[in-house]
Amino acid sequence: xxxxxxxxxxxxxxxxxxxxxxxxxxxxxxxxxxxxxxxxxxxxxxxxxxxxxxxxxxxxxxxxxxxxxxxxxxxxxxxxxxxxxxxxxxxxxxxxxxxxxxxxxxxxxxxxxxxxxxxxxxxxxxxxxxxxxxxxxxxxxxxxxxxxxxxxxxxxxxxxxxxxxxxxxxxxxxxxxxxxxxxxxxxxxxxxxxxxxxxxxxxxxxxxxxxxxxxxxxxxxxxxxxxxxxxxxxxxxxxxxxxxxxxxxxxxxxxxxxxxxxxxxxxxxxxxxx
Amino acid sequence: xxxxxxxxxxxxxxxxxxxxxxxxxxxxxxxxxxxxxxxxxxxxxxxxxxxxxxxxxxxxxxxxxxxxxxxxxxxxxxxxxxxxxxxxxxxxxxxxxxxxxxxxxxxxxxxxxxxxxxxxxxxxxxxxxxxxxxxxxxxxxxxxxxxxxxxxxxxxxxxxxxxxxxxxxxxxxxxxxxxxxxxxxxxxxxxxxxxxxxxxxxxxxxxxxxxxxxxxxxxxxxxxxxxxxxxxxxxxxxxxxxxxxxxxxxxxxxxxxxxxxxxxxxxxxxxxxxxxxxxxxxxxxxxxxxxxxxxxxxxxxxxxxxxxxxxxxxxxxxxxxxxxxxxxxxxxxxxxxxxxxxxxxxxxxxxxxxxxxxxxxxxxxxxxxxxxxx
Numbered sequence: 001x002x003x004x005x006x007x008x009x010x011x012x013x014x015x016x017x018x019x020x021x022x023x024x025x026x027x028x029x030x031x032x033x034x035x036x037x038x039x040x041x042x043x044x045x046x047x048x049x050x051x052x053x054x055x056x057x058x059x060x061x062x063x064x065x066x067x068x069x070x071x072x073x074x075x076x077x078x079x080x081x082x083x084x085x086x087x088x089x090x091x092x093x094x095x096x097x098x099x100x101x102x103x104x105x106x107x108x109x110x111x112x113x114x115x116x117x118x119x120x121x122x123x124x125x126x127x128x129x130x131x132x133x134x135x136x137x138x139x140x141x142x143x144x145x146x147x148x149x150x151x152x153x154x155x156x157x158x159x160x161x162x163x164x165x166x167x168x169x170x171x172x173x174x175x176x177x178x179x180x181x182x183x184x185x186x187x188x189x190x191x192x193x194x195x196x197x198x199x200x201x202x203x204x205x206x207x208x209x210x211x212x213x214x215x216x217x218x219x220x221x222x223x224x225x226x227x228x229x230x231x232x233x234x235x236x237x238x239x240x241x242x243x244x245x246x247x248x249x250x251x252x253x254x255x256x257x258x259x260x261x262x263x264x265x266x267x268x269x270x271x272x273x274x
Numbered sequence: 275x276x277x278x279x280x281x282x283x284x285x286x287x288x289x290x291x292x293x294x295x296x297x298x299x300x301x302x303x304x305x306x307x308x309x310x311x312x313x314x315x316x317x318x319x320x321x322x323x324x325x326x327x328x329x330x331x332x333x334x335x336x337x338x339x340x341x342x343x344x345x346x347x348x349x350x351x352x353x354x355x356x357x358x359x360x361x362x363x364x365x366x367x368x369x370x371x372x373x374x375x376x377x378x379x380x381x382x383x384x385x386x387x388x389x390x391x392x393x394x395x396x397x398x399x400x401x402x403x404x405x406x407x408x409x410x411x412x413x414x415x416x417x418x419x420x421x422x423x424x425x426x427x428x429x430x431x432x433x434x435x436x437x438x439x440x441x442x443x444x445x446x447x448x449x450x451x452x453x454x455x456x457x458x459x460x461x462x463x464x465x466x467x468x469x470x471x472x473x474x475x476x477x478x479x480x481x482x483x484x485x486x487x488x489x490x491x492x493x494x495x496x497x498x499x500x501x502x503x504x505x506x507x508x509x510x511x512x513x514x515x516x517x518x519x520x521x522x523x524x525x526x527x528x529x530x531x532x533x534x535x536x537x538x539x540x541x542x543x544x545x546x547x548x549x550x551x552x553x554x555x556x557x558x559x560x561x562x563x564x565x566x567x568x569x570x571x572x573x574x575x576x577x578x579x580x581x582x583x584x585x586x587x588x589x590x591x592x593x594x595x596x597x598x599x600x601x602x603x604x605x606x607x608x609x610x611x612x613x614x615x616x617x618x619x620x621x622x623x624x625x626x627x628x629x630x631x632x633x634x635x636x637x638x639x640x641x642x643x644x645x646x647x648x
Contacts, residue, residue: 165357165359167355167356167357167359168359168361170324170326170346170353170355170359171353171355171359171360171361171420172361172372173325173326173345173346173347174324174325174326174346174347174351174352174353174373175347175372175373175376175424176347176373176376176377177347177376181376186361189363190361190362190363
């Protein structure tokens with residue numbers, strides 16, 4: 001009886017997971033398939049297989065400047081993630097080591113900040129960036145991305161540092177390290193998994209971020225991939241195979257990173273439950 | 275000079291007083307072991323000496339220098355932690371030389387110091403390895419090596435052997451003793467294991483509830499415990515304790531009466547303490563190994579028999595009297611034979627009892643009469 005119930009539960013769970021996976025995978029599969037179609041076949045038979053492996057749409061996408069957009073995306077993502085990891089790491093470490101309840105109170109405020117949706121602060125962020133003269137610059141994206149990414153990463157690091165063995169820090173103090181040296185020479189080198197988790201999670205978010213980039217960047221030279229691909233959409237026509245090719249190119253680096261560092265990505269989410 | 279002088283040391287954690295005005299002098303080259311039950315403050319005291327806990331009051335001197343509020347690295351102490359606390363991302367050599375590196379010592383000098391320490395501890399073959407590639411015993415050696423490399427005035431050990439298995443613990447205990455003789459350094463060692471305390475210490479400090487109960491040589495503490503706590507804490511199995519009433523307290527002698535036993539008369543060894551009078555409730559203590567042969571005998575119904583090879587422990591219920599404390603069940607006592615002894619649970623045994631092997635404790639728990647040496 002017990003075993004039958006277990007089997008039924010497993011079946012439901014597997015069924016749900018399978019369906020969910022299909023929902024996620026079908027659009028990705030369609031995007032890759034559509035990238036190889038011609039403009040004509042896209043309109044005649046949008047869900048049919050491509051007649052042949054047609055690389056022209058990739059050429060057209062590249063011609064619009066996907067290469068440049070990719071470099072912009074890489075730069076913005078890299079810089080934002082570096083800022084997020086450094087500041088979140090130091091903040092979370094300080095919060096976990098603060099005596100009394102002050103650290104916990106600040107931590108709660110940071111967690112509360114995480115609950116504010118990006119859309120709610122779009123206009124103020126735009127005004128601040130405009131006022132500072134940062135519009136159409138990479139810094140205009142790096143700063144808000146970092147500001148928005150820090151709370152989540154602090155939560156992630158906080159859980160990690162709470163469990164970090166105190167004896168190692170005490171040994172470092174006995175060895176003559178200051179607080180900062182302890183952080184730099186002992187804690188940071190041993191925080192690889194937490195840093196990797198944070199970096200991957202934030203990279204995915206920043207790489208895909210669209211709405212803020214759309215507001216802040218109008219000059220093609222600074223556009224990131226999600227905004228740049230829009231160039232393939234005209235007012236009256238859209239080159240859908242090229243859009244799909246551009247999206248495939250944009251997705252590919254992240255897919256690769258995800259496949260290579262899947263365990264850190266999963267851990268970044270699992271660690272939040274600590 | 276590597277003396278340690280602690281005076282009036284107080285440490286509070288909120289409302290909890292972890293250390294209650296500790297005074298302790300440790301001589302140059304002395305091996306002092308601090309023991310006590312969990313939460314007695316022994317680790318807090320060690321950490322205060324190391325500089326990892328700031329005291330609320332009092333003073334700590336290392337040599338002739340007041341280090342009470344100095345940074346840990348500036349005190350001339352090195353500490354070996356219970357969990358080794360080796361840096362996992364550094365090699366053994368890196369771990370051992372890290373303190374010197376932070377002090378800005380030249381690479382060649384660090385390499386020499388690491389080599390010297392590794393020779394002393396026979397870990398020269400492991401210098402290039404990462405800690406995760408080492409066994410527990412090797413890790414502990416590296417942790418000790420890290421302390422040696424810094425050439426401290428005082429070595430601090432915080433239960434360093436408690437993570438090792440029994441055989442390795444015995445070996446490391448001997449090795450630490452050898453190391454102490456070789457380095458002739460001042461060592462302060464915290465443990466809850468009384469075997470470690472009894473075998474390694476020049477002097478033992480027994481702590482309870484944040485205060486020092488007694489300081490002395492292992493034999494002194496064992497034979498002449500200052501109070502019931504020390505008497506009960508040192509010795510395994512614990513001392514058997516019986517409730518008694520004073521029937522005479524004259525001419526430097528105390529006579530106590532215990533239901534089911536003849537009156538016990540012992541000399542009054544300690545005159546300080548509360549005034550003793552006839553009718554006072556006192557406690558009598560007798561160590562399990564003192565039982566077996568003696569002036570009188572009693573019947574004991576064995577409940578549990580533990581044959582340990584070189585000795586036999588028998589936990590049982592005496593026919594005529596009851597104990598009031600100890601390792602055995604309520605009312606039971608424990609007898610320790612220093613040999614193999616054929617007995618089985620349920621069997622009634624005749625056990626000898628020397629009447630001069632009793633300690634007498636007053637109602638404050640203070641020892642007033644010591645047992646005669648057997």
